[in-house]
Amino acid sequence: MKLALFDCDGTLVDSQDVIVTAMTRAFDRAGRPVPPRPAILSIVGLSLVEAMRRLGDDDPTFPAEAMAELYRGAFHELRAESEFFEPLFPGVRAALDLLTARKDVVLGIATGKSQRGVAAVLRHHGLEGRFLTIQTADDAPSKPHPAMVLQAMEAVDVEGADTVLIGDTSYDMTMARAAGARALGVSWGYHARDLLMQSGAERLVEHPDDLLPAMDALWEAGR
Template sequence: MSSPLRLIVFDCDGTLVDSQHMIVAAMNHAFDAHGLEALPREQVLSIVGLSLEEAIHALVPHVEAPVRTRITESYKGAFHELRSRKDLAEPLFPGVREALDALSARGDTVLGIATGKSQRGLRHALDLHGLRDYFVTLQTADDAPSKPHPEMLLRALRETGAELHNTILVGDTSYDMAMARAAGTHAFGVDWGYHEPHQLEAAGAHLVLSDFAGLAPAADAIWTGRADGNKAAAGGA
């Protein structure tokens, strides 16, 4: 009898790719273009994971909708233009490629992405690092409501045919954890992203990983029933 299909869906920014410098720089440009004062770095990074429109609304809810729309377009333009700056590079987090190599080599496991990026932005990030071929499903804010709505994750399940109990969402924000919980899948947080571990736990993380080396053992513990569904050993130890 063949093993059941297992699916791991990753967030992108803050989980696979460290895009904080680009995000903050592009947001500063967009705010400046519309005469708005730049927000603190921590405040900008707190909305990473939401779709861009939802993120702008969360940052400046007092600004009229037409102006927020123009800020959104300015952010997109700034992000595109700033990609050539070496000081704003978007590197992979340590261990990403090794983890993807190991997971994709398994015959019973497929990988996907669910991100607040656009399809264009996601594909650019994946192509920049040669990661596109690792993933069989790419879910973005172009195709579904913003996190924490579960639709992106549910679309990934439909596209791959994986079952809820065999699916794990890996992300760095409370929006990711809430999305996984709403969809009914397992939720793994990571402590190297843009939300603190206590925020991830409060949003429903089954566990919080301290490095990518801990992902496969933690996933196996969930899938083989050696973890209790709420707590498991995290990290690479």
């Protein structure tokens, strides 16, 4: 059996506008200067408190936990608004359909989102039940710590050589390699191609149509 382990934000869904809006509200409410959009997108994938520490330049006086709570509140407000939307990237659903049909592959998620956030995304897009293991910031240390990947592999009894982590950030690639899994980068997310390769991506795909061939090549190479 093989495990296709997906990041969520920036890999499955395009949540950048929602994240930037929620972060802007959080910093505004704290009376702090809002970080530039590229800085906000650079921390997508980290657990929330760690993300806030990065945005606070790792200043020990920066109230990362309080800012994380402000962000959670802002995000929940946005989710209740009628125009809230985290769309799947074009081609992702078709790729998931093909993978779901494979008898030798199980699907999983490893994300900096909460379990509640992942459940909302899957429910909205009718993807409940597709992912056999869902590892989140509620369950493990922040990326790039390998715990999420290790826990996912243990949950479905799959070895590292048979696990491919698909993600759009350097944190995903570093996490995968640290866990002994294969690292597959996607170009449509929030970190640059060069950074993905420098962080350990073994392959980089430009479109979801390319995911299955790339995964098969990595699984074959791991034999």
